[in-house]
Amino acid sequence: MVNTVSVTDKTIQVKVFPARLLQPETAEKLLNEIDKVKGVLRMLIGGKNLPRKVTCGPGTGTDVNHPDKRVIQVGDQAFELHVMVGHVIVEVEDESVLEPLKQSCERGLPFAFEFKRGFFIKKKATLTDYGKYGFRSKTDERINLDDERMLGMIDPHAKAEGRFCIIGVDNAA
Amino acid sequence: MTYKPQYYPGNTSVAKNRRKHMSDDVEKLRDISDEDLTAILGHRAPGSDYPSTHPPLAEMGEPACSVREVVTPTPGAAAGDRIRYAQFADSMYNAPATPYWRSYHAAINFRGVDPGTLSGRQVNEMRERDLEEYTKRQAETEITDWGLSGLRGCTVHGHSLRLEENGTMFDMLDRRRLEGSSIIMDKDQVGVPIDRKVNLGKPMSEAEAAKRTTFYRIDNVAFRSDKEVIEHVQTVWERRTRYGFKPESGR
Known part of the structure; x- marks a missing residue:
C-alpha cells in the first residue's frame, strides 16, 4: 500500500498570545521556559516584522538597525529574531502536557496571556510541499523529508536558513 | 449674543476631548524647537531656506479676481512654498487623537489644509511653513502622546497592534523609542537618520491617556x-x- 500521510500522531496545538508584544529578553525567557517542558514537539514564533532596511518611501534602502532585532539563546541554539514576538504556537504530545505548558508561560510572562487550543500548524504535506520536496521514491509517495516535523514551520517558498532550528538534538540522541 | 460653535455632542470625557480637539482648546504639554521639528519632518535641512515652487505672490502680478481679493493667502502660499506633508499614526489603545479628529483639528483651525483620513493614520498636505506651524501645534499639545502616537511618513504599522512591553506603540522602523523616561526620535518621519536626538517628552501614563483620549473603547468609555x-x-x-x-x- 502506498503511504501518503505525513504525520499520523494525534498531537495538540496551542497558541500562546500575550497581552503585549515581547521584548527580546522576555521572548527568550518564555521560549526557554516552554522548551523545558517535557512533551513539547514544535514551537513557531510569530510577530511583527523587523526589517533590515527601509522598504518603501523616500528612505528606501536605509538601514533600520532596530534594537530588538537581536540574537537570543533558546536551549542549545542561538538565533536572530526577525520579528517582535507577538505569539508562540506550541505543539505538544498529548493532553497531559497542557498544564505544565501553561505554568511555564505563567513563569515566562510578566503579564496576562491567552492560551488557545486549536489547529495552527499543518500536519500533512500540501501540493506546494510536494512541489518543493518531491516524493521519496517511485513507490513511496511520502514526502521526501528526513524530519516531517519541518512541515508548516516555514513558508514553502522561504529558505530554511535563519528561520528554522532544531533544539536539543544532543539531548535526544 | 455671539455665536458659539457646537462641535460635538455628548457628556462623556471622550466627547469633551473631541470638542477640545475640534475647537483647538488643547493644553500644551511640551516644547519642541523649530529646528527639531524641521529635522523630524525631514523635508529640508534645519536652518535652511524654504525651497519655493513659484515666486512670491506679491511679485507674480496676480490677475484681477474678486475671490483672490477676499481671501488672504497663507504665509506659505504668499511665499510660494512647496506642498509638503506630515503623517501621524495613533494607537487604538487610548491614543489622544483619532485620525478623524486630527483632520477636524487641522481643517477647522488652519487654512490651506488637505487632510487625508485613513483607518489608522492621518496625512496632511500644506504649504511647507504652514505645515510646520500646524505640526508643531499637534506635536506640542495634548493631541499627541508620543508614546502612543508617531510621526510616520511611511511604514505606519502600529495603530491596531498590541502595545510593546514598555507601553509604547510598535514602530517597525524604530524612528522613536523610549529611552529612560522620555521618548527620543533620532530619525525623520520616513526612517532616515538625523543628526540629533529629539526629545519628545515623557509619554502619558495609562490613566492619563485614558483620561485624554478621543477613542471610544469598551474598556474605557464605551460609545x-x-x-x-x-x-x-x-x-x-x-x-x-x-x-x-x-x-x-x-x-
Missing part, C-alpha cells in the same frame, strides 16, 4: 454609554440615507 452621541450619529445616518434615496424626504 454606547453616551446617549446624546448615539442619537446624533443615528440622526446623521438616517438623514443621509433618506436624502440619498429620496432627496425631498431628507430635510
Whole structure:
C-alpha cells in the first residue's frame, strides 16, 4: 500500500498570545521556559516584522538597525529574531502536557496571556510541499523529508536558513 | 449674543476631548524647537531656506479676481512654498487623537489644509511653513502622546497592534523609542537618520491617556454609554440615507 500521510500522531496545538508584544529578553525567557517542558514537539514564533532596511518611501534602502532585532539563546541554539514576538504556537504530545505548558508561560510572562487550543500548524504535506520536496521514491509517495516535523514551520517558498532550528538534538540522541 | 460653535455632542470625557480637539482648546504639554521639528519632518535641512515652487505672490502680478481679493493667502502660499506633508499614526489603545479628529483639528483651525483620513493614520498636505506651524501645534499639545502616537511618513504599522512591553506603540522602523523616561526620535518621519536626538517628552501614563483620549473603547468609555452621541450619529445616518434615496424626504 502506498503511504501518503505525513504525520499520523494525534498531537495538540496551542497558541500562546500575550497581552503585549515581547521584548527580546522576555521572548527568550518564555521560549526557554516552554522548551523545558517535557512533551513539547514544535514551537513557531510569530510577530511583527523587523526589517533590515527601509522598504518603501523616500528612505528606501536605509538601514533600520532596530534594537530588538537581536540574537537570543533558546536551549542549545542561538538565533536572530526577525520579528517582535507577538505569539508562540506550541505543539505538544498529548493532553497531559497542557498544564505544565501553561505554568511555564505563567513563569515566562510578566503579564496576562491567552492560551488557545486549536489547529495552527499543518500536519500533512500540501501540493506546494510536494512541489518543493518531491516524493521519496517511485513507490513511496511520502514526502521526501528526513524530519516531517519541518512541515508548516516555514513558508514553502522561504529558505530554511535563519528561520528554522532544531533544539536539543544532543539531548535526544 | 455671539455665536458659539457646537462641535460635538455628548457628556462623556471622550466627547469633551473631541470638542477640545475640534475647537483647538488643547493644553500644551511640551516644547519642541523649530529646528527639531524641521529635522523630524525631514523635508529640508534645519536652518535652511524654504525651497519655493513659484515666486512670491506679491511679485507674480496676480490677475484681477474678486475671490483672490477676499481671501488672504497663507504665509506659505504668499511665499510660494512647496506642498509638503506630515503623517501621524495613533494607537487604538487610548491614543489622544483619532485620525478623524486630527483632520477636524487641522481643517477647522488652519487654512490651506488637505487632510487625508485613513483607518489608522492621518496625512496632511500644506504649504511647507504652514505645515510646520500646524505640526508643531499637534506635536506640542495634548493631541499627541508620543508614546502612543508617531510621526510616520511611511511604514505606519502600529495603530491596531498590541502595545510593546514598555507601553509604547510598535514602530517597525524604530524612528522613536523610549529611552529612560522620555521618548527620543533620532530619525525623520520616513526612517532616515538625523543628526540629533529629539526629545519628545515623557509619554502619558495609562490613566492619563485614558483620561485624554478621543477613542471610544469598551474598556474605557464605551460609545454606547453616551446617549446624546448615539442619537446624533443615528440622526446623521438616517438623514443621509433618506436624502440619498429620496432627496425631498431628507430635510
